[in-house]
Amino acid sequence: MALPQGPLEHRYQGEHPVRTLAYLFRKDRLRLLVAVLAFVVKHSPVWLLPLVTANIIDIVVEKRPISELGGNTLVLVVVLLLNYPTHMLYVRCMHCSVRRTGTGLRSALCHRMQELSIGYHSRTSASALQTKVIRDVENIEQSVQQSADTGLAAVISLIGGLVVIGLRVPAALPAFVLVVPAASLLVRRLRERLRSHNEHFRRQVEQLSSRIGEMTSLMPVTRAHGLERAALGRVDGTLRQVLSAGIRLDLLNGHFGAIAWILLQTIGTAFLAGAALISYYAWLPISPGDVVMLSTFFTTLTGSMTMLMGLAPIVAKGLESVRSAGEVLQAPDLEVNAGKAEVPAVMGRIDFESVTYRYDAEGAAAVTDFSLSVRPGETVALVGASGAGKSTILNLLIGFIRPVSGRILLDGADMATLDLRSYRRFLSVVPQDSVLFEGSIRENVGYGLPDVDEQTVRAALRDANALEFVDRLPGGLDTVVGERGARLSGGQRQRIAIARALIRDPRILVLDEATSALDTRSEALVQEAMDRLMCGRTVFVVAHRLSTVRNADRIVVLDQGRISEIGSHAELLSRGGAYARLQSTQVT
Template sequence: MALPQGPLEHRYRGEHPVRTLAYLFREDRARLLVAVLAFGVKHSPVWLLPLVTANIIDIVVEQRPISDLATNIAVLTVVLALNYPMHLLYIRCLYGSVRRTGTGLRSALCRRMQELSIGYHSRVSASALQTKVIRDVENIETSVQQSSDNGLNAVMTLAGGLAVIGLRVPAALPAFLIVVPAAALLVQRLRARLRSHNAQFRREVEQLSSRVGEMTSLIPVTRAHGLERTAVARVDGSLRSVLTAGLRLDMLNGHFGALAWILLQALGIGCLALAALVAYYAWLPMTPGDVVMLSTFFTTLTASMTVLMGLTPIITKGLESVRSLGEVLEDPDLEVNDGKQRIEKVGGRIDFERVGFRYDTEGQAAVTGFSLSVAPGETIALVGASGAGKSTILNLLIGFIRPVSGRITLDGRDMATLDLRSYRRFLSVVPQESVLFEGTIRENVGYGLETVDEEQVRRALRDANALEFVDRLPSGLDTVVGERGARLSGGQRQRLAIARALIRDPRILVLDEATSALDTRSEALVQEAMSRLMRGRTVFVVAHRLSTIRGADRIVVMDQGKVLEIGSHEELMRGGGAYARLQKNQLG
């Protein structure tokens, strides 16, 4: 199935969500029209049946020719036979349009998330974005489907019924136009009184969900302190509250449901009695069949009006989901690369020229006046206390954020003028927590590469000191690592991350606390692998353990976004400055 082409997000500018929905379905207007026509044909028995029933009663009472009976039965049989193919046509056109639009929306959201800046992703949680892609789009699909099914049902019934009444008993039409909406409003008012109780029950269920989530997350602590009974008692309290609220809601639903049904039936009986009196005393020209028809239509049309009034929560939920998606699709915090110079080759020279950056326009600067010239193939280590600005420098280097002042150049070209997507093809990052996806080792190591053979993968794994444990796994390269690499140890995951970097042969390498979470043996294996990875490349290293960066060409010591001193390990130790004090504190 072909997906909608081109971005959808350019239409999201705070417009009314109904207009947005109309735009989303623009390519399926013809299908939607066919769906409405098909629904009209398939639904026609609902309003034709009272008319045919009235005709048959009159044929029997007035002793008309039996051929009239056959004609009415034939008409009803034909429209009943058409219901099946028309229903399938309706489902194919309407539901197909809804599914295609939902798929297009999810695709647009995923594309937009790839275009939004890292700053946006640091502000908005991944679970919230996942909810928008899955639940909000599902809400829109469900809302459109239910609104179409129930709304078209009600509208077609009302239109058909009122048309039949207008043609058959025109004198009764004004009464129906007044009484039917009034009756539907009364029924709706009765049901509306349940909303507050439904909201109370929902809050109790949400509280229970929170308690269960809390209990599961605290199981290690609970077990360690022998507090199982206390934890279960807390959940049992919420369970009792949900039980009480649920039983109360069920009883209220029963009361109001019965009252609404009695009211509707009583009004129907009143309509039947009134129609019978009108026919009996000949106040209006009305046949016995008309009496039955009007009584049937009163109940049917009142129910249809009630359905239309009850669609409001469904429609509101769908429109709110459209607004929720708009928060992502119209957010201006984008990384713009279109029209900028593409990078075809990278030498590896990086120059920071009095670079400044702040995350909050009114807050303290994260980096101030940072200047550094890095030659191709040089290894630079960034050290300093937490909050010194090390991670900010790495994010500026990768292009996740842009300098507020100063500039960064790559091989003499201002990075603000470059297509960062093409630049990142020559860059690899090994983070503190390696990011693996649910897939095989082969897929994780070769992630993003169009063609990669087994020998390349094995060579990268060998250089990353990972081949020895991969070959011991039951399925070797085809072993599934689990979600986020859950089936591997921390050291194994990190060596796979290094293999992923090696196979790309990057010119610029970023190592962000790559060994801080490892035990001594794993750290030794990873350090050996990283030494191979760093050869001949421009490398930026952030490390908490100063022992891991002694071999760097230069060490940059930072504090509160500023450079305190720069030099090799030996030079800085001889100087007795900030770096020497950090070394002393760690060794001491």
């Protein structure tokens, strides 16, 4: 089944979530209409059965022809037999439409997240975005399904029952219009008294979840210090609170549930007795069958009204999830590439011209008046204290953020006019913490390259000093690395990341603290692999360890977003400036 495609965000600008839902289901309007019609047929026994029962009772009491009994029974049997095909038709049309719409919404959210800027992603929790794609869409699906199943059942029961009463015993219709909503409201009010107690219990369970999460995360510390009893004591205390709150809630549920049931049954009994008296004394033309029918309809219609009232929190939860998804779909912080020039090839010349950037419009600039020309094939290192602006320069180079003033040129072309997606095909990044996905080494190295052959993968791994450990793994290239590469060491992950960069043959290479978290042996292997990777490419290196940048063609020393000095390792040491001071600090 093809997934729905296309942007949805333009339908979320300031719109009410109900209209948004109507838009989401626009392609399934015919299916939804068929689903409603099928539901009317499948649910008809609910309001038809009391009528047929009344007819059968009257036939028996009044000794009418037995053929009428057979006719009523046949009608009911036919309607009951129709339940299965109409129910399956309803599920196919309604539930499948909901699933398709949910899939389309998840697809739209994922597409939008790919379009949103890195600035947006740095400000927004990844777990929050994951919740929107998984939980919020699931809430929308469940809300629509429950509203359709419960709401249609209640509405059809109400309409069918009131129509039958209006045609069969019109004199009883005003009583139903008045008594049924009142009884339903009383039952609803009793149940609402439980809401605060349910909320209190939910908070207790959430606190328990937090305690257990805390216990599992602190397990190494707990074991190392022999604090198992203390940890269990904290959890046991919360468990006792949850137990106490749960018992109180169960008792209250039983209390209010019994009162609601007794109230409803008492009103129903009174209704039955009243109808029987009216029939007995012939105050109104009501037959014995009508008495049974009216009593049955009272219970059915009251239940339907109660169900409709109970839908409010379900609908509210679904609409809130629509708003939550809309926060992503209408987020304006986009990386706009449409209509910009494609980059067919890259030589590797980069020019920063008086570039200034600030993360907060009113805050201090992270980079100020940064000007630097980098020749194709040149290696430039960025050094400086934390907060000096090194990562900001790299983010500007990659195109994650755009200058607030000045410009960046790629081979003489302003990057603001280029499709950055096409530019990034010629760029590779090796970060400090290499991100690998759950898959094989082969899949991680060839990520995004569908037709790469094994020989090419092995060559990239060999140049990255990774083939020696990959061949020792039980599955070789097909070894699954685990989530985020958890089954590999830090040095192994980094060499896989270098192989992933090598196989793309980038023209521009960004190395961001690529060896800072490694031990001496792993650093030597990774550094040797990076030397191969850097050959013949324009390279930007960020490193705290100055020993890893001494071979750079030029070293740019940054201080509070400004260039403090530029030169080779030897030149900067001979000047005795900021770089020399950094060097002496690390040596000592």
